[in-house]
Amino acid sequence: MPDNNSDALVRFENVQKSYDGEILVVKDLNLNIAKGEFLTMLGPSGSGKTTCLMMLAGFEPATHGEIYLDDVPINRVPPHKRGIGMVFQSYALFPHMTIGENLAFPLEVRKMGKSERDEKVKRALDMVQLGAFADRRPAQLSGGQQQRVAVARSLVFDPDVVLMDEPLGALDKNLREQMQYEIKHIHERLGVTVLYVTHDQSEALTMSNRVAVFDAGIIQQLAPPDVLYEQPTNAFVADFIGDNNCLVGTVTEESENSCVVQTPDGSNIKANKINIAGKGQKSTLSIRPERVIVNPDPGQVPNIFKAKALELIYLGDHIRTRMEVCGNDQFYVKIPNSTHHADLNQGDEVTIGWNEYDCRALDN
Ligand SMILES: Nc1ncnc2c1ncn2[C@@H]1O[C@H](COP(=O)(O)OP(=O)(O)O)[C@@H](O)[C@H]1O
Ligand SMILES: [Mg+2]
CATH class of the missing domain: 3.40.50.300 (P-loop containing nucleotide triphosphate hydrolases)
Known part of the structure; x- marks a missing residue:
């Protein structure tokens, strides 16, 4: 309205x-x-x-x-x-x-x-x-x-x-x-x-x-x-509304609509530039658990990283998986319980990825 x-x-x-x-x-x-x-x-x-x-x-x-x-x-x-x-x-x-x-x-x-x-x-x-x-x-x-x-x-x-x-x-x-x-x-x-x-x-x-x-x-x-x-x-809003992953890092590149944020382990993440203070400043990336793709094809998305499945929780319609990625071991991925869902076990190493537009660079 x-x-x-x-x-x-x-x-x-x-x-x-x-x-x-x-x-x-x-x-x-x-x-x-x-x-x-x-x-x-x-x-x-x-x-x-x-x-x-x-x-x-x-x-x-x-x-x-x-x-x-x-x-x-x-x-x-x-x-x-x-x-x-x-x-x-x-x-x-x-x-x-x-x-x-x-x-x-x-x-x-x-x-x-x-x-x-x-x-x-x-x-x-x-x-x-x-x-x-x-x-x-x-x-x-x-x-x-x-x-x-x-x-x-x-x-x-x-x-x-x-x-x-x-x-x-x-x-x-x-x-x-x-x-x-x-x-x-x-x-x-x-x-x-x-x-x-x-x-x-x-x-x-x-x-x-x-x-x-x-x-x-x-x-x-x-x-x-x-x-x-x-x-x-x-x-604050990203975290308060719905399930959310936070990755904290430093802005290393910045263009009109996008930026690159480097996490402390050295991963470079391409993100949608929403609300950042500028190059050299801290930013918190927000990624929704259901927007993360397990085993993406090479080149399917601009952000692809090695990850490890630490914990799997069966929730009926989806499997909530805690992963370690980009130096963060509290990263959650929702894997839909569909016919062809990725069959993961605890301790498995996989690649996961997400789109730039599903990753929002926000204030610290
Ligand atoms: N009658 C009151 N006298 C003094 N402090 C109050 C009073 N009512 C609320 N506060 C304080 O004001 C702040 C906001 O409270 P409140 O409006 O009740 O928040 P919310 O409804 O979001 O929980 C709190 O820190 C609370 O302790
Ligand atoms: Mg109240």
């Missing part, structure tokens, strides 16, 4: 946050979220994601900068007047109220009449397939059902934006994956704008239109899922 101001529903402009007056946990956030977009903030614990949500929701003031909702600055607008729904990891349902009463609560706060309220509650519960549960209490529902109630409650008052902070973190893997699709489909049906937070990269890739990868209070890269995986612009 375009990142211009005109169709941005949410805008962070030069937003900074410090809790102690010294350390900036959000450094200089500039981010536009388009109307109807599903945007995920993805990053390790402590990188500042929740802080961003809290500032947008109005529970934490920004130390510097301004946040706009529909072009209106909201720094001084109290939380309940921002039209924002929220879902947290802990479901935060009121235990003494029924499910129906939990959902009606945000509508009562907004002084909505009973008949309209009942209708909206019913619609929201049907949306998460819990229409029959209106009279139960939260304790009578499973964790997954409670979280679906929390999702319904965040949407019941037709908010412009819904913020979800690791909402599936407490659920087991199968349920989590099922809920990812459910939330994604609700988003597609309603067209509501969602700002989602997770530290789980596969969750971010599954659900989002765009993902903002966070580290240390800074957006490292903002892009759709496929672009993040195929075209990471720095070593």
Whole structure:
């Protein structure tokens, strides 16, 4: 989606946050979220994601900068007047109220009449397939059902934006994956704008239109899922998104689009020049395990090296093989379990290779 101001529903402009007056946990956030977009903030614990949500929701003031909702600055607008729904990891349902009463609560706060309220509650519960549960209490529902109630409650008052902070973190893997699709489909049906937070990269890739990868209070890269995986612009993103091999070396040659990086063992690797400081400087090469070819034909690819298979792990659809290559013994190769796959054994010496365009020279 375009990142211009005109169709941005949410805008962070030069937003900074410090809790102690010294350390900036959000450094200089500039981010536009388009109307109807599903945007995920993805990053390790402590990188500042929740802080961003809290500032947008109005529970934490920004130390510097301004946040706009529909072009209106909201720094001084109290939380309940921002039209924002929220879902947290802990479901935060009121235990003494029924499910129906939990959902009606945000509508009562907004002084909505009973008949309209009942209708909206019913619609929201049907949306998460819990229409029959209106009279139960939260304790009578499973964790997954409670979280679906929390999702319904965040949407019941037709908010412009819904913020979800690791909402599936407490659920087991199968349920989590099922809920990812459910939330994604609700988003597609309603067209509501969602700002989602997770530290789980596969969750971010599954659900989002765009993902903002966070580290240390800074957006490292903002892009759709496929672009993040195929075209990471720095070593942090390459390593954080998907399986990745890193080879560290020094740039010895540089042309317009490509470069040669020499690893400490003397191997010269031709790479796609993405983000390097220049000749004589360090660079980290990123190579995806599934892009490595075992036993390439001579001349098939520009990078061919001797390698040794150190460890093979059978994973059904592929064999994950740890190899030693270019002086690195933590180099992983995914060998697809197809009819004609390379039949390797531990300790075997082979040649492996990869294309220049599958090898990205990034910052150190
Ligand atoms: N209320 C708070 N008071 C002081 N420090 C906080 C508070 N909330 C978060 N922090 C600190 O701010 C940093 C970012 O935290 P947070 O936004 O929760 O990150 P994330 O959600 O990415 O895990 C962390 O170092 C955290 O310890
Ligand atoms: Mg958090």
